Amino acid sequence: MDEIDELLSIRAAELYYEENKTQDEIGQALRLTRWKVGRLLAQAKQRGFIRIEILHPRARRLPIERRLREERGLADAIVVSTAGVTSPEELQARTAQAAADYLTALRPVPHTLGVSWGRTLFEISQHLRNGWATGVNVVQINGGVSLNRRPGTAAATAVGIAQKGGGSATLLPSPAILERLETKEAIESDRVVAGVIDLARSADAYLFSAGAADHSSVHVESGYLSVPDVDLLVQKGAVGDVVGRYIDSDGNIVDPALDARTVGLTLDELRRAELAIAVISGPGKHAVADAVVRSRLCSVLVTDEATALHLLDG
Amino acid sequence: MDEIDELLSIRAAELYYEENKTQDEIGQALRLTRWKVGRLLAQAKQRGFIRIEILHPRARRLPIERRLREERGLADAIVVSTAGVTSPEELQARTAQAAADYLTALRPVPHTLGVSWGRTLFEISQHLRNGWATGVNVVQINGGVSLNRRPGTAAATAVGIAQKGGGSATLLPSPAILERLETKEAIESDRVVAGVIDLARSADAYLFSAGAADHSSVHVESGYLSVPDVDLLVQKGAVGDVVGRYIDSDGNIVDPALDARTVGLTLDELRRAELAIAVISGPGKHAVADAVVRSRLCSVLVTDEATALHLLDG
DNA sequence: GGCTCGAGTGCTCAGATGAGCAGAGTGGTG
DNA sequence: CACCACTCTGCTCATCTGAGCACTCGAGCC
Numbered sequence: 001m002d003e004i005d006e007l008l009s010i011r012a013a014e015l016y017y018e019e020n021k022t023q024d025e026i027g028q029a030l031r032l033t034r035w036k037v038g039r040l041l042a043q044a045k046q047r048g049f050i051r052i053e054i055l056h057p058r059a060r061r062l063p064i065e066r067r068l069r070e071e072r073g074l075a076d077a078i079v080v081s082t083a084g085v086t087s088p089e090e091l092q093a094r095t096a097q098a099a100a101d102y103l104t105a106l107r108p109v110p111h112t113l114g115v116s117w118g119r120t121l122f123e124i125s126q127h128l129r130n131g132w133a134t135g136v137n138v139v140q141i142n143g144g145v146s147l148n149r150r151p152g153t154a155a156a157t158a159v160g161i162a163q164k165g166g167g168s169a170t171l172l173p174s175p176a177i178l179e180r181l182e183t184k185e186a187i188e189s190d191r192v193v194a195g196v197i198d199l200a201r202s203a204d205a206y207l208f209s210a211g212a213a214d215h216s217s218v219h220v221e222s223g224y225l226s227v228p229d230v231d232l233l234v235q236k237g238a239v240g241d242v243v244g245r246y247i248d249s250d251g252n253i254v255d256p257a258l259d260a261r262t263v264g265l266t267l268d269e270l271r272r273a274e275l276a277i278a279v280i281s282g283p284g285k286h287a288v289a290d291a292v293v294r295s296r297l298c299s300v301l302v303t304d305e306a307t308a309l310h311l312l313d314g
Numbered sequence: 315m316d317e318i319d320e321l322l323s324i325r326a327a328e329l330y331y332e333e334n335k336t337q338d339e340i341g342q343a344l345r346l347t348r349w350k351v352g353r354l355l356a357q358a359k360q361r362g363f364i365r366i367e368i369l370h371p372r373a374r375r376l377p378i379e380r381r382l383r384e385e386r387g388l389a390d391a392i393v394v395s396t397a398g399v400t401s402p403e404e405l406q407a408r409t410a411q412a413a414a415d416y417l418t419a420l421r422p423v424p425h426t427l428g429v430s431w432g433r434t435l436f437e438i439s440q441h442l443r444n445g446w447a448t449g450v451n452v453v454q455i456n457g458g459v460s461l462n463r464r465p466g467t468a469a470a471t472a473v474g475i476a477q478k479g480g481g482s483a484t485l486l487p488s489p490a491i492l493e494r495l496e497t498k499e500a501i502e503s504d505r506v507v508a509g510v511i512d513l514a515r516s517a518d519a520y521l522f523s524a525g526a527a528d529h530s531s532v533h534v535e536s537g538y539l540s541v542p543d544v545d546l547l548v549q550k551g552a553v554g555d556v557v558g559r560y561i562d563s564d565g566n567i568v569d570p571a572l573d574a575r576t577v578g579l580t581l582d583e584l585r586r587a588e589l590a591i592a593v594i595s596g597p598g599k600h601a602v603a604d605a606v607v608r609s610r611l612c613s614v615l616v617t618d619e620a621t622a623l624h625l626l627d628g
Numbered sequence: 629g630g631c632t633c634g635a636g637t638g639c640t641c642a643g644a645t646g647a648g649c650a651g652a653g654t655g656g657t658g
Numbered sequence: 659c660a661c662c663a664c665t666c667t668g669c670t671c672a673t674c675t676g677a678g679c680a681c682t683c684g685a686g687c688c
Contacts, residue, residue, distance in 0.1 A: 010370045017366045018376045022674060035638060038676065044368075051397075052331045053365045054358075056324045062332045083365075336644060349668060352645070 008032070009040035013050060016041055053083045057094050058101075064308045068293075068301065072311060075299040078102050080281075082305040088282060091304055095281035096123035099302045102277070103207070104132040110275070114141040114203035114265070115161060116243045117154035118218050120279050121209055125160035136165035141200045141208070142243040142264025143174035144222075172196045174263045176244045177224040184261045193263075200265055205275040208298075210288040213238040213246060233258075240288030242267060242278075242297055249287065251295020270297055277302065286310040322346070323354035327364060330355055367397045371408050372415075378622045382607075382615065386625060389613040392416050394595075396619040402596060405618055409595035410437035413616045416591070417521070418446040424589070428455040428517035428579070429475060430557045431468035432532050434593050435523055439474035450479035455514045455522065456557040456578025457488035458536075486510045488577045490558045491538040498575045507577075514579055519589040522612075524602040527552040527560060547572075554602025556581060556592075556611055563601065565609020584611055591616065600624040 011030060015021045016037075023041070027034040044050055059081040068077035078101075080094040103124075113136055115121060138161050144154035155171055162169035174193055178184040187193055211217050213234050219225040219241065225233075236255060237248035244262045246254045253259045253267070270276055278298035280289040289307050292298055303311075325344060329335045330351075337355070341348040358364050373395040382391035392415075394408045417438075427450055429435060452475050458468035469485055476483035488507055492498040501507055525531050527548050533539040533555065539547075547569060551562035558576045560568045567573045567581070584590055592612035594603040603621050606612055617625075 006370075007372055010368060010372050013368050014374055014376050017368065024674080033638065034675085036636095039636090042676085049368055049370050049373075051367045051369050053367070054324060054327050054331065054363055055365050056320075056363050058321055058324050059363075060328055062328050338644075347668065348645090350666095353666095356646085 005040065005043070009044040009047075010049065012037050012040045013044045017050065054081060055084045056081075057090070058097065059083065060098065061305050061308070064305060064312070067312055068308055072293050073296070074293065074301055075275075077300070077308070078302040079308045080302075080304050091281060092120070092123060093127075095279060095302060095304055096120060097127045099124045099207070099277070099279040100127035100129075100132070102300070102302060103128065106205070109133050110136060110204035112137050112139060112199065112203040112205075113161070113165075114139050114200045114206040114208075115158055116140070116142050116208035116264075117144045117157050118209050118211060120281075121207070122153050122157045124207070124279065125157045125164075128161060128164045130164050131166065133165035133167075135167050136162065137167040137170065138162035138165070139170040139196060139200045139203060140172040140264075141203070141206060141270075143172055143176040143262070144244075170196055170199055172200070172264065175224065176219065176222070176263065177258070178261045178263065181257075181261055184263060187263060197265070201269060203273075205277065206265075206270060206273050207277045207279070208243055208270075210278060210280045210285060210292055211241045212284045212288055213240045214284065216284075217241070219244070239291050240285065242288075242292060243270065247288075247291050247295070249291050249294070251291050251297060267295075267297060271295075273299070275299055279303070281307055283307075290314060319354065319357070323358040323361075324363065326351050326354045327358045331364065368395060369398045370395075371404075372411065373397065374412065375619050375622070378619060378626070381626055382622055386607050387610070388607065388615055389589075391614070391622070392616040393622045394616075394618050405595060406434070406437060407441075409593060409616060409618055410434060411441045413438045413521070413591070413593045414441035414443075414446070416614070416616060417442065420519070423447050424450060424518040426451050426453060426513065426517040426519075427475070427479075428453050428514045428520040428522075429472055430454075430456050430522035431458045431471050432523050432525060434595075435521070436467050436471045436474075438521070438593065439471045439478075442475060442478045444478050445480065447479035447481075449481050450476065451481040451484065452476035452479070453484040453510060453514045453517060454486040454578075455517070455520060455584075457486055457490040457576070458558075484510055484513055486514070486578065489538065490533065490536070490577065491572070492575045492577065495571075495575055498577060501577060511578070515583060517587075519591065520579075520584060520587050521591045521593070522557055522584075524592060524594045524599060524606055525555045526596075526598045526602055527554045528598065530598075531555070533558070553605050554599065556602075556606060557584065561602075561605050561609070563605050563608070565605050565611060581609075581611060585609075587613070589613055593617075595621055597621075604628060 008030060012026050015026045015029060023037040024034045026037045061079040061081055064079045065077040068074050078098050080098045085091050115138055138158045140158050158169040158171060174187050213230060215227055215230060217230060220227060220230060233246050233254055238246040238254040239249050243264050245259050245267055248254050276298045277300040278292050279302040280292065281304040283306060286307055289303060290311055293301060293311055322344060326340050329340045329343060337351040338348045340351045375393040375395055378393045379391040382388050392412050394412045399405050429452055452472045454472050472483040472485060488501050527544060529541055529544060531544060534541060534544060547560050550568045552560040552568040553563050557578050559573050559581055562568050590612045591614040592606050593616040594606065595618040597620060600621055603617060604625055607615060607625055
């Protein structure tokens with residue numbers, strides 16, 4: 001296509017998309033046949049001169065979702081649009097909403113749903129509607145009795161999801177990470193705790209997020225890890241955590257000793273799951289998201305457009 | 315429209331615009347009739363959920379142009395798109411290109427074209443193609459022998475436009491602003507200068523830009539005004555200058571004494587012109603652009619999208 | 629010069645789409 | 659409870675649009 005045709009295709013596009021003229025009218029205006037106009041418009045589209053965006057908090061990017069399924073081997077992918085997003089909070093809200101929508105539309109409805117906890121999960125629980133399901137029992141899959149701030153959000157998350165879904169919640173009464181291996185083993189051999197973990201293993205579906213390996217981590221906020229602890233993990237290659245377990249960019253456990261002191265389902269147990277839904281969004285989580293998808297920790301990913309494009313770039 | 319329809323219209327839009335499905339196919343996917351799908355899409359458009367942008371340096375915004383003509387009484391308006399603009403230079407280049415295009419397409423071709431000078435005009439002269447017209451004579455409409463830096467750009471602008479248009483240039487051999495009123499009157503009574511100004515008065519069309527009233531002004535750069543001079547003008551309400559004459563937001567001369575020492579066409583002479591093309595763009599020039607359009611200094615405006623929207627807001 | 633080849637053009641035709649209309653459903657009102 | 663006004667739905671029909679095809683034209687080649 002030469003320059004004159006390129007310019008004509010832009011003029012035609014202006015008249016077609018902005019002025020709502022028919023191709024025939026455009027043909028008269030530009031002294032072209034309507035077929036030529038049609039071809040110019042097709043070329044303008046094909047060369048990427050025409051950008052069509054759907055501006056809505058609930059808008060998704062279906063072509064990116066398809067690429068994630070096909071190129072990264074996911075069973076399903078939900079990608080929310082970032083068009084018109086003004087704050088990190090809004091991005092988080094859009095993703096949580098999309099996750100809630102996905103859960104609500106999920107068929108068959110899971111009988112038992114294993115969940116982790118954290119900011120993302122809590123927000124999903126808030127976006128779920130009353131009656132999103134009838135009779136979904138929720139079980140926590142990793143420990144999480146908060147040590148200091150925000151007591152009970154972990155419990156509130158699970159209970160909220162369960163109540164709105166017409167079922168009940170089973171909490172895992174244990175800290176996320178214990179200081180001594182012996183204590184962790186003792187706790188896990190406790191009859192109640194062992195029962196909860198068994199129940200978690202039998203869940204039909206899992207819903208979890210991932211944390212970035214930095215100082216803003218919930219583990220630091222909750223007091224399970226100190227800032228130097230996190231720095232050390234990062235030094236060893238950690239990109240983030242899933243259900244409290246820190247992984248490197250290949251999805252491998254970074255610190256086996258720390259991992260042994262962490263209560264809950266193991267990553268391999270998650271990997272074996274039929275349906276594992278990861279909800280990961282935000283610019284800070286590109287690296288973890290990549291590790292999670294690469295190492296097949298999830299079969300379904302709910303994320304934002306920028307993160308999705310990052311996954312497809314690599 | 316309730317929320318459920320809003321969501322459906324977004325889903326429909328995703329399938330229609332991103333997946334290129336037909337309305338019929340979408341109907342099957344969403345369990346709707348194809349007419350319902352058509353209505354949902356129409357509503358999505360009407361409610362502004364669908365944004366279509368033309369990404370191209372030469373793209374224009376026809377609806378905004380129409381509003382400028384209708385609401386601001388311009389004979390014509392050219393608005394370049396800012397979509398995809400990354401630098402102020404690119405915006406300037408796009409506007410200059412549009413002005414060059416407008417001149418090239420102008421019918422009837424002007425016999426004599428009066429031009430001002432400055433960064434914008436120089437760039438327009440560079441964007442014009444050889445042979446953009448056959449036999450257009452160019453005449454400078456305001457004084458502008460540079461005092462210090464960049465000698466000759468004023469002359470190069472006029473000569474460049476004339477040469478590429480197959481005509482010759484008539485320069486106004488005078489400074490823009492003189493220090494004493496007497497000198498100005500003496501210069502204007504010089505036979506050559508008076509002849510040039512007479513020729514300028516008889517031009518079929520005028521092409522000029524406007525400067526913002528700040529320290530980056532060409533008048534400061536050229537040494538005609540000092541920084542304190544400009545500050546004083548701003549204090550008196552100046553928003554910018556047109557052909558070297560500083561105006562307030564109503565288009566009135568801010569400093570009559572200064573104006574009397576300025577060589578070239580007066581603003582009222584410009585206002586009486588049949589065809590006066592102003593080329594004004596950039597965030598710093600919103601106020602001058604507004605004053606120029608308000609006070610009918612131009613009949614045709616070439617500008618950028620952001621400036622145009624500013625004009626329509628007020 | 630005559631030839632082929634390929635790009636580009638104008639057309640036919642079928643499929644996709646929007647305008648307009650009649651009927652069904654809904655909610656308010658006497 | 660009947661009636662009316664209003665909205666929404668599914669339809670017909672005319673128009674718009676894209677796919678495919680035959681044709682032209684010019685470039686390159688023998």
